[in-house]
Amino acid sequence: xxxxxxxxxDFGGQYNMLIARRVRDLGxxxxxxxxxxxxxxxxxxxxxxxxxxxxxxxxxGKDAPRIPHGLLSLxxxxxxxxxxxxxxxxxxxxxxxxxxxxxxxxxxxxxxxASPLSExxxxxxxxxxxxxxxxxxxxxxxxxxxxxxGCPVALFGNAEKKLYGVQFHPEVAHTEYGxxxxxxxxxxxxxxxGDWTMKNFAEEQILRLREKIGEGRVLLAMSGGVDSAVAAxxxxxxxxxxxxxxxxxxxxxxxxxAEEVMRVFRGELGMDLVKADAGERFLRALEGVSDPERKxxxxxxxxxxxxxxxxKKIGKVDFLAQGTIYPDVVESGKGKxxxxxxxxxxxxxxxxxxxxxxxxxxxxxxxxxxxxxxxELGLPEExxxxxxxxxxxxAIRIMGEVTPEKLETLRDAxxxxxxxxxxxxxxxxxxxxxxxxxxxxxxxxxxxxxxYENVIALRAVTSVDAMTADWARIPYEVLERVSTRIANExxxxxxxxxxxxxxxxxxxxxx
Ligand code: XMP
Numbered sequence: 001x002x003x004x005x006x007x008x009x010d011f012g013g014q015y016n017m018l019i020a021r022r023v024r025d026l027g028x029x030x031x032x033x034x035x036x037x038x039x040x041x042x043x044x045x046x047x048x049x050x051x052x053x054x055x056x057x058x059x060x061g062k063d064a065p066r067i068p069h070g071l072l073s074l075x076x077x078x079x080x081x082x083x084x085x086x087x088x089x090x091x092x093x094x095x096x097x098x099x100x101x102x103x104x105x106x107x108x109x110x111x112x113x114a115s116p117l118s119e120x121x122x123x124x125x126x127x128x129x130x131x132x133x134x135x136x137x138x139x140x141x142x143x144x145x146x147x148x149x150g151c152p153v154a155l156f157g158n159a160e161k162k163l164y165g166v167q168f169h170p171e172v173a174h175t176e177y178g179x180x181x182x183x184x185x186x187x188x189x190x191x192x193x194g195d196w197t198m199k200n201f202a203e204e205q206i207l208r209l210r211e212k213i214g215e216g217r218v219l220l221a222m223s224g225g226v227d228s229a230v231a232a233x234x235x236x237x238x239x240x241x242x243x244x245x246x247x248x249x250x251x252x253x254x255x256x257x258a259e260e261v262m263r264v265f266r267g268e269l270g271m272d273l274v275k276a277d278a279g280e281r282f283l284r285a286l287e288g289v290s291d292p293e294r295k296x297x298x299x300x301x302x303x304x305x306x307x308x309x310x311x312k313k314i315g316k317v318d319f320l321a322q323g324t325i326y327p328d329v330v331e332s333g334k335g336k337x338x339x340x341x342x343x344x345x346x347x348x349x350x351x352x353x354x355x356x357x358x359x360x361x362x363x364x365x366x367x368x369x370x371x372x373x374x375x376e377l378g379l380p381e382e383x384x385x386x387x388x389x390x391x392x393x394x395a396i397r398i399m400g401e402v403t404p405e406k407l408e409t410l411r412d413a414x415x416x417x418x419x420x421x422x423x424x425x426x427x428x429x430x431x432x433x434x435x436x437x438x439x440x441x442x443x444x445x446x447x448x449x450x451x452y453e454n455v456i457a458l459r460a461v462t463s464v465d466a467m468t469a470d471w472a473r474i475p476y477e478v479l480e481r482v483s484t485r486i487a488n489e490x491x492x493x494x495x496x497x498x499x500x501x502x503x504x505x506x507x508x509x510x511x
Pocket of ligand 1: 296390391432508510
């Protein structure tokens with residue numbers, strides 16, 4: 001089963017992953033490869049079209065990245081975006097110059113010639129620019145298709161050779177007809193048929209997994225999060241109870257979460273799911289610890305130890321399954337930026353399990369695609385749409401030492417927040433929303449009594465990838481209901497505050 005493929009050659013721009021996501025959303029499978037991939041490899045990959053991305057360089061730079069030698073003569077349609085467009089023009093004999101003033105942000109785009117790329121796009125629309133260099137002269141045989149006030153060549157192409165360039169960014173949401181333009185490239189220029197659907201993906205993966213695993217045994221660490229849940233459901237559909245899942249319950253999950261995992265995966269789906277009740281061990285290990293990074297380290301290490309113990313009981317397995325997704329794969333191939341928080345996700349597991357091979361059925365998927373596969377497989381909505389939860393869970397949402405009493409207070413407050421957000425129909429609009437138990441106590445009054453209790457902070461953010469985030473504009477009435485309920489119903493809480501800080505400069509979690 002071969003899908004049509006689009007290849008995105010990565011020149012280092014910040015939106016490159018987004019381009020790949022957009023292409024997939026438009027129904028064509030797509031992967032990113034580095035710009036210096038050999039032409040032979042690209043030919044063998046057999047894409048129906050190639051996108052050259054933006055990037056931070058100037059085509060005249062000493063070590064500026066180049067288009068792989070001979071790529072433009074393969075007869076494969078090409079769309080250059082931003083730097084990719086300049087490179088395309090420059091490589092074929094056009095002229096790129098350094099502009100006096102760059103263009104950043106929204107600009108009016110004016111079409112000047114009809115083309116397969118601009119079909120269905122009005123004569124004037126808004127596009128989003130981010131460049132200093134610009135194309136001044138086009139190579140022979142190319143036409144200018146659109147301009148902006150500051151950019152004589154905003155869109156250009158050679159219809160016969162199927163080579164196109166676009167100075168603005170069609171992949172960002174601010175470009176009004178960006179998706180239309182990308183779709184035109186795929187369907188009008190590359191001849192896409194739109195064979196990338198999550199239904200196809202799930203069916204194919206199930207067959208592949210069945211073939212690969214055969215009579216072997218598979219082990220998977222289930223966290224309750226979307227990725228491991230969907231990976232488990234796919235593998236279970238393929239090989240049934242040759243899959244064993246281990247769920248380490250560290251006792252730091254949100255209210256009812258552990259029960260929910262057991263109910264859905266063992267109860268409803270009938271999976272062979274082992275639960276390790278390690279709550280007390282984790283609490284003991286965390287006694288007296290208030291430094292966030294130490295909490296993370298302790299939890300990460302103990303998690304692996306508990307998993308190892310469970311895995312030993314199961315004995316030798318043939319495959320270790322993981323819910324790795326595409327952004328993990330691409331990110332881990334790049335240089336690491338400064339470690340702000342040491343995010344542990346079951347990182348060290350492969351070292352403690354005796355197995356022959358790793359199985360990662362979601363390796364090619366973006367998060368939204370993982371959710372769609374989950375839905376295809378009939379997983380309940382609560383699982384598919386679960387918001388991301390950090391590995392150390394509530395331990396890093398309790399400021400200072402973690403104790404059973406504090407966990408109870410936070411769980412109850414958090415459950416109220418989640419309930420009210422769901423009731424208000426906001427659950428899918430907010431990236432993450434949770435309560436934090438601060439280490440401040442304040443004075444309150446309840447009935448005729450003075451209270452001196454904890455402050456609960458509410459955190460809710462919108463985001464696409466958690467790298468940056470904005471605080472969610474939750475309606476006052478919803479906040480009011482949450483605050484009233486928490487202050488009245490939750491033991492040891494008498495005040496509620498709402499966090500209105502974006503990331504940066506704050507982070508999403510408080511610790
Ligand atoms: P921050 O707080 O760094 O969070 O803005 C960005 C995203 O990462 C999650 N996060 C973690 N995930 N282990 C995890 O698996 C961790 O230690 C951890 N700390 C933060 C956070 O929930 C957000 O989605």
